[in-house]
Amino acid sequence: MRKLLCILVLLAGALCYYVTRPSTIHEKVGAPAERAVLQTLPRGVPQDSFVRDLPRPLQLAWQGWHIREIARSRIPREDWVSLKDMSPWLPKAQVAVEDKRFYSHHGVDPDGIIRATLVNIQNDEVVEGASTITQQLVKNLLLEADPSLRRKFTEAGLAILVEARCSKQEILEMYLNTTFLGAGATGVKQASQVYFGKKPKDLSLPQSATLAGLPYAPTALNPYNNWQGCKKRRNLVLNRMAEQEMITPEQLEDALDSPLGIGK
Incomplete structure (x- = not known):
């Protein structure tokens, strides 16, 4: 059933892509931004000429199927950290x-889409996103920064494809290793060192919450530039953990009282 849903959403994305494509689509497919994804694929991923000749939606589906290799290629080998080492x-x-x-x-x-819509309407601003971690991974690794409906359809279809291809642990590991976290740091190993001078496995609860809050706005929440904003976001993460019973009220209280420990 999940694979069937994946195929249907991908087909919907492809249809949306072709219906809304500009008249200069053949020029756009050959543009540097479009070629960049294929050019950055690791050597271990086959790059036969037939892949480059495929329509863009099928190229993306192929890349989604090989997302493990693409994720590994995005950061230095020595910076990749497995979940068990975090x-x-x-x-x-x-x-x-x-x-x-x-x-x-x-x-x-x-x-999540319905909840985020209602929360944002209530606050009259975007305070909560609707994208899943898998959708964010797909967007970061495979897609361009395009707010169009076409891209959202494609993102959704690829996310379902990735879920059919990879385990939840693999998806979370890829996300934590390839997401930009501000201050020039990509992935949790670089960010742990830049912000705390630690290895990812040695992060405390409040330090982990700090890093988890940064993907929302890594530049705006960079603790070296926005100490107060970063701490506010960290505390939001801690409260969410308490609401979902990941931590006890006592752990929450102790973590909220902890200094940020960086930038000020």
Whole structure:
């Protein structure tokens, strides 16, 4: 059933792509921004000429199928960290703040979309996103910064494809290793060193919550430039963890009282 849903969403994305494509689509496919993804694929991924000749939606589907290799190619080999070598607080904090139904959905979370819409309407601003961690991974690795409906359809279809291809642990590990976290740091190993001078496995609960809050706005929440904003976001992450019973009230209280420990 999940594979069938994946195929249907991909076909919908492809249809949307061709219906809305500009008249200069053949020029755009050959543009440097479009070629960049294929050019950055690792040597271990086959790059036969037939892939380059495929229509763009099928290229993206092929890349989604090889997302493990693409993710590994995006950072230096020595900076890749497995989940078992991270603080156990880090993946918990990331799921709590970004995608609390991560372990129950199949790449797209309809309930999350409805919830985020209502919350944003209530606050009259965008305070909560609707994209799952898998959708964010797809967007970061495979797609361009395009807010169009076409891209959202494609993102959803690829997210379902990735969920059919990879385990939840693999997806979370790829996300934590390839996401930009501000101050020139990509991935949790670089960020742990830049902000705390530690290895990812040695991060405390409040430090893990700090890193988990940064993907929301890594430049604006860079603690070296926005100490107060970063701490506010960290505390939001901690509260989400408490709401989802990942931490006890006592752990929450202690973590909220902890200094940020960086930037000031």
